[in-house]
Amino acid sequence: MRLPLAGFILLVALVGCGGGLEPEPICAPGLVGVCGTLHFRGAIPPQTDNVFVAAYVTFPRTCNDLIANRQPFFPGSVPYTDSVAAYSVGLLPGRYEWVVAVWKKVGTLTATAADTALLRVAGYYRNPGDTSQAGVVAVANGAAAGNIDIVIDFDKLRPATDFVTCGP
Amino acid sequence: MRTLTVVLLLLLPVGVAAQRKTPAAMLRGTVRDTAGAAVRSAVVGVPGTTLYTQTDPNGRYRLAPLPAGDLTVRVAAIGFQPTAKAVTMTAGDSTVADFALVPSPLELTPLDVVSTKVPRFGDRAATSVAQVSEREIDKRAVNTIDEAVDKAAGIQFLNGQINIRGSTGYVQGLNSRVLLLVDGVPMNQGDRGGINWDLLSVDEIESVEILKGAGSSLYGSSAFGGVINVTTHDIPNGIHTRLRLTGGLYGDPPHPVWSFRDNPGLLGSADFAASYGNDEMGARVSGGDRHSDGYRQQDRDDHLHFAAKGRWTTNNTRVDLSGSWAADRYDVPLSWCSRSECDDRGQLFQPFMVDTTERGARTDSRKGYVAAQVRTTVSPQFAWSGRASWLRTDFTDVRRSASEFGIGDRFGLGGQLEARPDTTRVVVVGVEGTLSDVSSDIFGDHTQSEFAAYGQSEQRVASLHVSAGARVDFLAVDGGSLTAVVSPRLGLTVPTDHRERDGGQLRASVGRGFRAPTMAERFVRTVALGLDVVPNPTLRPENAWSFEIGHTSAPLWGLMRVDAALFWTEARDLIEPQTLFVPPDTVRIQLQNVVRARLRGLDASLTAAPLRRLSTTVGYTYLDTRRQLADSASGPLAFRPRHLLTAGADYTLGSAAVGADFRFASRVEKIELEGFVDPRRVAMKVLDLRGSWSSGPVVFRLLASNVLNYIYNLVPETLAPVRTLTLTAVWTH
Numbered sequence: 001m002r003l004p005l006a007g008f009i010l011l012v013a014l015v016g017c018g019g020g021l022e023p024e025p026i027c028a029p030g031l032v033g034v035c036g037t038l039h040f041r042g043a044i045p046p047q048t049d050n051v052f053v054a055a056y057v058t059f060p061r062t063c064n065d066l067i068a069n070r071q072p073f074f075p076g077s078v079p080y081t082d083s084v085a086a087y088s089v090g091l092l093p094g095r096y097e098w099v100v101a102v103w104k105k106v107g108t109l110t111a112t113a114a115d116t117a118l119l120r121v122a123g124y125y126r127n128p129g130d131t132s133q134a135g136v137v138a139v140a141n142g143a144a145a146g147n148i149d150i151v152i153d154f155d156k157l158r159p160a161t162d163f164v165t166c167g168p
Numbered sequence: 169m170r171t172l173t174v175v176l177l178l179l180l181p182v183g184v185a186a187q188r189k190t191p192a193a194m195l196r197g198t199v200r201d202t203a204g205a206a207v208r209s210a211v212v213g214v215p216g217t218t219l220y221t222q223t224d225p226n227g228r229y230r231l232a233p234l235p236a237g238d239l240t241v242r243v244a245a246i247g248f249q250p251t252a253k254a255v256t257m258t259a260g261d262s263t264v265a266d267f268a269l270v271p272s273p274l275e276l277t278p279l280d281v282v283s284t285k286v287p288r289f290g291d292r293a294a295t296s297v298a299q300v301s302e303r304e305i306d307k308r309a310v311n312t313i314d315e316a317v318d319k320a321a322g323i324q325f326l327n328g329q330i331n332i333r334g335s336t337g338y339v340q341g342l343n344s345r346v347l348l349l350v351d352g353v354p355m356n357q358g359d360r361g362g363i364n365w366d367l368l369s370v371d372e373i374e375s376v377e378i379l380k381g382a383g384s385s386l387y388g389s390s391a392f393g394g395v396i397n398v399t400t401h402d403i404p405n406g407i408h409t410r411l412r413l414t415g416g417l418y419g420d421p422p423h424p425v426w427s428f429r430d431n432p433g434l435l436g437s438a439d440f441a442a443s444y445g446n447d448e449m450g451a452r453v454s455g456g457d458r459h460s461d462g463y464r465q466q467d468r469d470d471h472l473h474f475a476a477k478g479r480w481t482t483n484n485t486r487v488d489l490s491g492s493w494a495a496d497r498y499d500v501p502l503s504w505c506s507r508s509e510c511d512d513r514g515q516l517f518q519p520f521m522v523d524t525t526e527r528g529a530r531t532d533s534r535k536g537y538v539a540a541q542v543r544t545t546v547s548p549q550f551a552w553s554g555r556a557s558w559l560r561t562d563f564t565d566v567r568r569s570a571s572e573f574g575i576g577d578r579f580g581l582g583g584q585l586e587a588r589p590d591t592t593r594v595v596v597v598g599v600e601g602t603l604s605d606v607s608s609d610i611f612g613d614h615t616q617s618e619f620a621a622y623g624q625s626e627q628r629v630a631s632l633h634v635s636a637g638a639r640v641d642f643l644a645v646d647g648g649s650l651t652a653v654v655s656p657r658l659g660l661t662v663p664t665d666h667r668e669r670d671g672g673q674l675r676a677s678v679g680r681g682f683r684a685p686t687m688a689e690r691f692v693r694t695v696a697l698g699l700d701v702v703p704n705p706t707l708r709p710e711n712a713w714s715f716e717i718g719h720t721s722a723p724l725w726g727l728m729r730v731d732a733a734l735f736w737t738e739a740r741d742l743i744e745p746q747t748l749f750v751p752p753d754t755v756r757i758q759l760q761n762v763v764r765a766r767l768r769g770l771d772a773s774l775t776a777a778p779l780r781r782l783s784t785t786v787g788y789t790y791l792d793t794r795r796q797l798a799d800s801a802s803g804p805l806a807f808r809p810r811h812l813l814t815a816g817a818d819y820t821l822g823s824a825a826v827g828a829d830f831r832f833a834s835r836v837e838k839i840e841l842e843g844f845v846d847p848r849r850v851a852m853k854v855l856d857l858r859g860s861w862s863s864g865p866v867v868f869r870l871l872a873s874n875v876l877n878y879i880y881n882l883v884p885e886t887l888a889p890v891r892t893l894t895l896t897a898v899w900t901h
Contacts, residue, residue, distance in 0.1 A: 020850055020879040021887075023423050024516040037514055079508070084425075086514025 026086045027144045033091035034099055034137055036125075036148035037084050042155030049106045050077035051122060051152065053089050056098040059134065063113040063166035073111075075102075080152070088144070096137045099125040101150045103157050116166060120157035123150045192233025192483055193257035197266040199227045199243055207269055209302060209374055210245035215252075216591030217548035224404030225900075230447060232262075233483045235548055243267045246301045246375075294635055294659025294677040296380040296718055296733045296771060298322065302401075305373060307818065307827060309858055309869035309896050311414060311437060311458070313373060313398060314365040319829055320378055321773045321787020321814050326807055327883045330363065332380050333735055334767050334791045334808040335393020338840070338883050339745065340696075342688050342759070345710075347383070347390040349397040351490065353539045353557045356390050358604035359576030359611055361686035363396075364535050364561065368492055369456050369473055371412055371439050374401045380771070381735060382681025382714035385637045385657030388600065388620050392683040392712060393737075400490065403443050403450030403479050411899045412439040412456075418463040419877050419891030421520050425513050428520045433461035435894070437471075451478040462499065463890045464520045466527065469498040485544040493536035500529040500565070503885035506846055517846060519879065519887040528568055535561040554583040572694065574608030576687075592628040597621075606687045610694045612703075614687045617644050624657075635659040643684050643709065653709055655680045665722040672722040675733075682711040689743055689759045697844045701757045702748070708761050712739035718771075728776035736768040742795070744806070745840055757841070764796040765805055781821060787814040806840045807883065809833040809852075823863065829856040833882070845884040852888070853878050869896040 027035035052075035079085045103122040127135040199210040206227030213220025223229045236259035244250035248269035298320040326338040335345040343361045383391035418433035439456030458471040473494035480487045505518040539557040559578040584598030602618040624637025638656040657679030665671035685707035718733030742763040748756045773787040789812040793805040811834040818827040833852040860869040877891035
């Protein structure tokens with residue numbers, strides 16, 4: 001009995017393992033930067049223009065920091081109409097203290113501190129060990145930091161002044 | 169056709185009168201195994217004559233009328249050594265003969281009554297035949313006929329469409345290159361030519377025979393790639409009831425990002441059957457209901473069915489009436505969701521979810537048939553049979569954009585004479601007529617008629633068995649001109665081992681097969697994949713020459729038996745969907761006779777019984793296909809996997825048994841309409857585990873199908889079933 005049973009198990013093992021359909025990887029192939037999923041909650045505000053993800057090497061202190069230290073400087077929009085969306089953001093290798101999802105109202109940006117009037121903090125990556133704190137992300141050389149998931153609550157968009165000081 | 173009916177009706181009293189001239193003898197008795205258990209569905213008959221019958225669930229049989237004198241009676245059943253016994257019959261009296269069969273897992277399928285066309289007793293067919301017995305259907309705990317057939321070697325289902333050695337491919341149900349017979353009555357749809365696998369409950373099925381290769385010389389259109397003959401249970405004497413309850417649940421998607429519901433999907437069914445019979449007549453009614461939540465989004469299915477069967481037997485004539493009706497309402501997950509077609513959660517595809525624009529799509533379907541058959545054994549050397557049938561299918565596809573409907577009928581009439589001039593020869597001749605009609609907003613209103621005459625002779629010459637036959641079919645659409653198709657066939661079997669029983673055998677055959685275009689293929693006008701599908705009334709019948717040479721070994725070392733066949737099919741005028749570019753920028757789909765194709769390969773199976781309680785089977789099919797287009801582009805045919813492997817093992821211990829089945833199909837190299845659909849596809853690797861336990865009249869069966877929850881698709885954007893756990897309880901009285 002051992003021989004046919006072993007043969008059957010061997011047969012299954014040889015051709016039966018792996019190879020099925022798999023979800024597409026969240027991170028873009030060859031990405032150097034951060035990637036993950038955005039989980040959306042709440043109702044999309046009527047004045048929504050887009051949503052983007054940006055990162056900061058050090059936590060910004062002023063509205064100027066928010067605009068000038070943003071990486072990438074011209075972030076691309078992410079899809080926001082589904083309950084979940086994948087994102088990938090290219091960054092230079094390094095340590096990032098704040099990875100933030102930003103909601104943008106309809107209007108033209110000027111790449112100045114005045115832009116903060118059109119922008120709201122929609123959510124940010126949180127420290128898995130202490131979710132009240134922002135999580136620090138390390139991007140290694142030639143690699144992507146994955147699972148940088150962010151919850152975005154459209155009902156709880158927060159102005160920049162909740163996080164930084166904006167001068168007159 | 170009216171002439172045929174008159175002839176048949178005239179023959180009926182002739183047969184009865186002929187029988188009355190000499191008082192007939194009757195043989196009755198039981199067939200049991202060596203442990204004393206009744207053997208159901210054993211074939212009992214007199215070799216070389218038209219006289220045979222089958223045992224009932226209690227192993228009882230009744231064979232009459234028999235001539236007086238000395239006879240040899242042969243008994244055969246799947247899984248047992250056949251046996252024969254000499255009996256002396258007395259005119260006007262009955263004789264009792266009981267048989268004990270010795271279990272033999274390596275025993276060949278008896279193939280004693282493969283079809284109503286050529287009843288053969290003790291001789292094997294010249295083509296490859298696979299058989300799925302009731303015992304196999306039971307132990308596999310399947311719920312539908314297609315699930316039972318799917319496990320046979322060389323067979324593959326592609327989203328409900330059956331392929332025998334790669335015959336059909338996949339054309340979204342618009343045709344089938346395999347003919348379905350239910351008790352010998354053709355049951356392919358009148359309008360689309362497809363097969364309704366849920367027309368009958370699996371409880372109705374006694375066995376399924378799969379004839380591989382072109383069978384048009386006997387069966388005509390649709391028997392292009394093979395024939396599936398479903399035999400339903402006969403009505404036994406006495407009162408019998410059966411209740412079958414099934415409950416189960418579907419597995420969750422293996423990746424959270426694919427989850428689409430909070431609770432597991434459930435399925436359940438209840439089937440009931442009751443029958444009463446005596447020596448003269450009998451009747452059975454059955455019914456059932458089935459519900460499934462489905463294993464993906466928008467996949468609910470509700471099914472209701474009823475069936476009835478009756479028989480009336482005189483000394484030499486038997487009349488069978490049967491009918492079935494089924495209604496379905498099922499959601500249609502037309503295709504899976506690709507990026508941005510639904511809440512895709514950042515995925516390029518969501519195989520468990522459907523495109524938002526297809527939400528709410530469902531189909532309401534009703535189908536039913538009635539059939540009447542009569543067979544008169546005029547003498548041990550001569551019998552005739554006739555049949556009439558009506559199959560109706562009715563569907564309404566409810567879609568967000570527009571609804572479509574179709575009502576199709578298939579009326580059939582046939583008669584056959586069977587003669588056995590001596591014990592070495594059998595000759596059958598017959599005529600058939602089929603009238604199909606359709607009324608539909610996508611197929612239009614049309615009729616198609618087919619008339620045919622056929623004949624076949626099987627002759628034993630020394631140790632050779634030679635069969636030769638031909639059939640001519642005349643086809644007409646909407647009363648137009650006739651198209652004639654001739655389908656000859658020649659077969660040969662040669663014993664390679666002269667043991668008294670179960671020796672090896674070489675077989676070879678060549679035959680022509682054809683398939684008439686269905687009315688759906690000719691006249692369909694709809695939208696698919698966002699493209700207009702336009703009709704093509706000028707479609708010609710497909711045709712093919714099929715060659716096969718095979719060998720069945722004698723038992724090797726008392727442990728195993730091997731069967732292998734090389735097959736080769738040269739096909740012309742295959743009907744396949746093609747894209748038409750209409751300047752300046754319009755693309756349409758049309759079915760066209762564009763393909764000259766070749767399908768060749770190897771079909772092999774091994775059955776082994778290394779221990780008394782353990783049996784194993786392995787089947788492998790290698791398929792090499794090639795198509796040649798008019799513009800000389802070539803490549804493999806779409807939807808044909810190169811490798812198909814099935815393996816099974818069963819271990820029995822007293823009233824308990826466990827088993828496993830594994831199926832592998834390599835990734836198909838080519839799909840149709842590439843560029844218009846998501847081309848993603850993978851190989852099939854499915855493992856099923858099962859167990860059963862019986863206690864008195866109740867049997868419990870547990871089935872875990874696709875137990876590894878392997879996620880795969882066989883056709884584009886259509887997810888195949890995920891892990892499903894079912895528990896079935898059957899109470900039989």
